[in-house]
Amino acid sequence: MTTHPLLQALLPLVDDLSRELAEDERYRRLLGTLRALIPCDATALLRLDGEQLIPLAVDGLSPDTLGRRFAIAEHPRFAALLAQRTPTRFAADSELPDPYDGLVEEHVGHLEVHDCLGCPLFIDDRPWGLLTLDSLVPGSFAQNDLDNLEAFARLAAAAVKANQRLLGLARQAEAEQQLAARFREVAGQAGRAELIGQSAAHKRLLAEIDTVAGSDLTVLIEGETGVGKELVAQAIHARSPRARKLLVSINCAALPDQLVESELFGHVRGAFTGASGERSGKFELADGGTLLLDEVGELPLAVQAKLLRVLQSGQLQRLGSDREHRVDVRILAATNRDLAEEVRAGRFRADLYHRLSVYPLVVPPLRERGRDVLLLAGHFLEQSRARLHLRGLRLGGEAQAALLAHDWPGNVRELEHLLGRAALKALARQAERPRILSLEACDLDLAGTAAAAASSVVVAAEPPSAPLNGDLRQALDAYQRQLIQAALTRNADNWAATARELGVDRANLHRLAVRLGLK
Incomplete structure (x- = not known):
């Protein structure tokens, strides 16, 4: 008996429903099955997250696509796909810009996508995300491809749901979204802390964050300048029972010595010249929530002693006052210094160090995170694309290789600033404003960056x-x-x-x- 071609193509996906697979492997196999069913140049699976779409897996697209976050309001094709329950095809002459222009790996001399097919995924009758297929050849997709995609999308939704059940992701994601939404409402922050990466070092960091977030332990976040220690602190707070309260941050290195105590503990009127009224310190503002002491290694020794007392007793006195206030604050501390060495040198109190380092958490430098640099590059390029009002902003092959080969002494912050400069530099050398801007290795000027770093030493x-x-x-x-x-x-x-x-x-x-x- 001959098996129907559609059923034959879907059998691997059906078999995977009963297997315990890692999330990225399940989604990779799903897209491989889709390309076998409907030949094309690229496919992607994207998850709906509020007002943006997050790529979970891609096949045939540049690896930096996984780090991009597509704001639906900026991409009318995605908005049109989400508005339907059935597949939608965009013909080669569609006036709506394609989000993947310049991102298809096998572009063969041209960058723009010429045929596009997409379908929303629904789980429990609610929109969950999108499946997209793209081709560089006009007229690649026919009516039967839309019918096949609709059948495939139903099985894909079942695969996603099975994956969520196996890993417990559904409940976790819902809880995190609620907590993050409440956090944004209370803290007045526009975005949610997001740590982007797929490397083994990054996954270990996320596992540690999940381990410690649910406790009330004091965490010492260590790492080089620019690795994202503040983002780690935000992630810990967002996953903690205190997420509905404020996360208050103070940069200990940015304040004059005479103002640090006032900023931390507050002051009363007349406590010092210019103190014309009472003021609450960061500890009182963070009562019930979390306080991040950024660059804690810069605190003067005299303030360290008073900070230790607050951590031990939960009581503080405003500067110039004899009255004590009791506060309930979780402490997160961040530093790019070796505090153990600072203790040995007598510049940091040993008792405070031990109080802060109840759970030390080291954020890995970018040079130890492998191909995460391309995911992060995609994230920053998508931000620059929107700011520069470009249809597409991509990395050339040599530029990708240059990013992977660089040592990144300034870590993620260096990458962000470098790509922002590169985009402006590449745009400035164009005779006419391009629809798709490609960044080449010469635009990155990594040799010049290295020389500048050397001279700054x-x-x-x-x-x-x-x-x-x-x-x-x-x-x-x-x-x-x-x-x-x-x-x-x-x-x-x-x-x-x-x-x-x-x-x-x-x-x-x-x-x-x-x-x-x-x-």
């Missing part, structure tokens, strides 16, 4: 005594090594004094010295 040091040979990376390393050694000599091998002279964070200088073989 030292602001008062002698030039190299001899010419440097070799490639750029070797030359930069040799130059930095020579400048650091010269500064160390001037400061009698005192690393803290050397860091101050060079104008860099001591923890970052330590990591650089280790890489250069100076430690």
Whole structure:
């Protein structure tokens, strides 16, 4: 007996319904089955999250697509697909811009998608997301493809629902959405903290966040400058029982020493010159919620002692007042310094360090996260595309390779700023405003970034005594090594004094010295 071709194509998807598969593997197989059923250049599965669509899996699209967040209001094709319960086809002459223009990997000399097919997925009669198919060849899709996609979409919805049940994602996602919505309402923040990545290091970080978020433990968030420590703090708070209360943040490094105590604990009228009235401190504002002490390693020793008392007793006194206030605050602390080393050097109280590091959580640097750099690049490119009012903003192949090869001393923050500059630079060199803007390796100027980083290590040091040979990376390393050694000599091998002279964070200088073989 001959099996119907449609049924034959859907059998692998039916078989997967009974298997326990990892979420990304289940969705990857789902899209593979879809491309076998309906030949095309690219497919994608996107989940509806409020007013945006989040790609969960792609096949045939650039890997940075997974990091993009498509605002429905900015993409009329997605809005049109979500408005229907059945598949929709957009012909080659459709005036609606395609969100995937420039993102199809096999673009063969042209960037724009010419045939598009999509279908919404419904779970429990509620819209859950979209399946999309795209082709670079006009007229690729016929009427029977719409019929096949509708049948496939029903099985795909069943696969998604099975996956949610197996992993308990449905209840968790609903709870997180409610908590995040309440958090935005109370805190007045426009967006939700989102940590983007799929690497093993990133998944370990998310697992640790889930582990500690439900407790009331004090968390010390450690990591290099620019890794996203504040986003981690927001994620911990959003997943905690305190999410309906405020998350209050204070940057301990941005305040003069004489104002830190007032900012933390508040003050009464006349407590110091200019104190014309009473003011609540960050601890009182965060009562019942969470307080993030960002750059906690910068706190003066005198303030550290008072902070320790509040953490131990839950009681504080406003500056200039004898009356005590009791507060119930969860503490999250963030630092790019090695606080254990600060304790040994006498710059940080040991008792406060132990009180803060009940649960130390290290945020991995970007260079240890592999291809996450492309997902994050896609996220930032989509933001830049909207700001620059472009139809498409993409990375060329050499630009992707350059991003993957870079060391990222400035981590995610460096990536964000670099891509923003690159987009403006690439746009400026266009004779006419393009529909799709491609960023090439020359636009990223990673060599110039590395040179700037090297020059920023030292602001008062002698030039190299001899010419440097070799490639750029070797030359930069040799130059930095020579400048650091010269500064160390001037400061009698005192690393803290050397860091101050060079104008860099001591923890970052330590990591650089280790890489250069100076430690």
